[in-house]
Amino acid sequence: MALLRCVNCSRKTESDELSVSCPRCGSAVVLEGGGRYRPSREQLEGAPSGVWRYRAFLPDLPDDEIVSLGEGGTPLLPARRLGAELGLPNLLVKDESRNPTGSFIDRGSTVLASLARRRGVEECSCITTGNLGASLAAYCAKAGMGARVTIDPSTDRGKLYQMLAFGATIQARSMRPQPASGRHTLSVNAGNPYLLEGEKTTGFEIVHDLNWSVPDVIVVPVGTGGHLSMTWRAIEQLKESGLVDPGRCRLLGVQLAESAQPGRPIHGGDGGTARAPFTELEESEPYFRKEAARAIKASGGAGLLTTAAETVNATGLLARTEGIFAEPASASVVACLRSALERGQIRRDDVIVCVITSAGLKDTKAVSRLARFAKPVSVRQDYTVARIQVGETKLALLRLLEGRKRYGYELWQGLSLGRRITTASVYQHLGELEELAVARKAGVVTVRGRERILYELTKKGQDLLRVAGEVERGAGM
Numbered sequence: 001m002a003l004l005r006c007v008n009c010s011r012k013t014e015s016d017e018l019s020v021s022c023p024r025c026g027s028a029v030v031l032e033g034g035g036r037y038r039p040s041r042e043q044l045e046g047a048p049s050g051v052w053r054y055r056a057f058l059p060d061l062p063d064d065e066i067v068s069l070g071e072g073g074t075p076l077l078p079a080r081r082l083g084a085e086l087g088l089p090n091l092l093v094k095d096e097s098r099n100p101t102g103s104f105i106d107r108g109s110t111v112l113a114s115l116a117r118r119r120g121v122e123e124c125s126c127i128t129t130g131n132l133g134a135s136l137a138a139y140c141a142k143a144g145m146g147a148r149v150t151i152d153p154s155t156d157r158g159k160l161y162q163m164l165a166f167g168a169t170i171q172a173r174s175m176r177p178q179p180a181s182g183r184h185t186l187s188v189n190a191g192n193p194y195l196l197e198g199e200k201t202t203g204f205e206i207v208h209d210l211n212w213s214v215p216d217v218i219v220v221p222v223g224t225g226g227h228l229s230m231t232w233r234a235i236e237q238l239k240e241s242g243l244v245d246p247g248r249c250r251l252l253g254v255q256l257a258e259s260a261q262p263g264r265p266i267h268g269g270d271g272g273t274a275r276a277p278f279t280e281l282e283e284s285e286p287y288f289r290k291e292a293a294r295a296i297k298a299s300g301g302a303g304l305l306t307t308a309a310e311t312v313n314a315t316g317l318l319a320r321t322e323g324i325f326a327e328p329a330s331a332s333v334v335a336c337l338r339s340a341l342e343r344g345q346i347r348r349d350d351v352i353v354c355v356i357t358s359a360g361l362k363d364t365k366a367v368s369r370l371a372r373f374a375k376p377v378s379v380r381q382d383y384t385v386a387r388i389q390v391g392e393t394k395l396a397l398l399r400l401l402e403g404r405k406r407y408g409y410e411l412w413q414g415l416s417l418g419r420r421i422t423t424a425s426v427y428q429h430l431g432e433l434e435e436l437a438v439a440r441k442a443g444v445v446t447v448r449g450r451e452r453i454l455y456e457l458t459k460k461g462q463d464l465l466r467v468a469g470e471v472e473r474g475a476g477m
Helices: 041-046 051-057 080-086 106-118 131-143 157-165 193-199 201-209 226-240 289-299 308-322 328-335 337-342 364-371 392-401 408-415 423-435 459-474
Strands: 002-006 012-015 029-031 076-078 091-095 123-128 146-151 169-172 185-188 217-221 250-256 302-306 352-356 439-447 450-457
Touching: 029 193, 029 226, 041 051, 051 106, 051 201, 076 201, 080 091, 080 308, 080 337, 091 201, 106 123, 106 131, 106 193, 123 131, 131 146, 131 157, 146 157, 157 169, 157 459, 169 459, 193 201, 193 226, 201 226, 201 352, 217 226, 217 328, 226 250, 226 289, 250 289, 250 328, 289 302, 302 308, 302 337, 308 328, 328 337, 328 352, 392 408, 392 423, 392 439, 392 450, 392 459, 408 423, 408 450, 423 439, 450 459
Parallel strands: 091 352, 123 146, 123 185, 146 169, 217 250, 217 352, 250 302
Antiparallel strands: 002 012, 002 029, 076 091, 439 450
């Protein structure tokens, strides 16, 4: 049985369930207590890099029951050019976009998926705006479990296609609920205590990479408040274990001003309520509001607000100076640095770690926003930028296949109305759609004395079109 503490009312309870909330108030819970044993620095340094290097502080699992895709072990990079731009010579970036699905959530998914498979779970389900669904789907695929994901209409296509590629069953929130599969299903949300246990390893790695010393400042997007509060929990556990040198580390939590509730940012500041386009920052009522506020207060840190415009600019600045293309939610930690310096919340000589939580290519809206500021270039229209990417052309092909089988030349004729595209490009797109298992060859037909290969939609392709339609209608496209 695990000892759990409610993050809202502080009630402690024991449970062996993987999906659990406070029995008194229904709020999220976190695991209580420190590590299972106190490792030495030498033991940690001798272990393989990654989340499971810190298994002394994680739920107990045998090696052969760990479900891993190589998560963790992400680099802590000196950001010299960005630091020079901002007047911060000791600026560092913890690049969580290097995780398997491009998000820090993979750290939690390896722990939760491992425990779920060990308990005989056959399917995991979640409701998500993006990164949680993509990560959970990947680790369920690795574990041989099913994944059922209900998405918000604002979910970005990049994340949606990740989920589909990993074989998840997708449903939009506005759709009629699908019948239960009859499997042993685990319902997951971003406040799951075992997901959070894996996420705290971000904090372990930051301190480890700084030769067992804490930085002056760690800047983290607030989101649900879970990652921020668990980063602080990691530092506390390292101090309790005697693994870190003495030092004070201040946490700065960043929220989007447009999504913070009036008068209720995590710590100080004001905010409006206008709808913002960055789903990973849009937690107007984070699960871990109180826990994040406690962590910020205990560290002597602060809550910061940034705007959508500042965040888009910071996304481009980080990419141009350090070669890191982050999701806007992640780049918010860069967007707030100038104002934090002006207000005295950070000092020029501070060692500052900005946690970049996810990759920019997961947010196709970010690409279009940044493109407005980019210099125009001449590109052939049939050039494939990403080898496997379901863009407008591929969606158009799938829609042409909806309801009937067609051959390549017939598809080219349908596509060439209103757009310039070669037959070679059509066949290249068809090949890539086959690799994604959303279309397949369906036989041969003779047309004017020539044999033509027919193509048809798969069940996965039908699901993709259904969900894409729901997303477009939800976004008012």
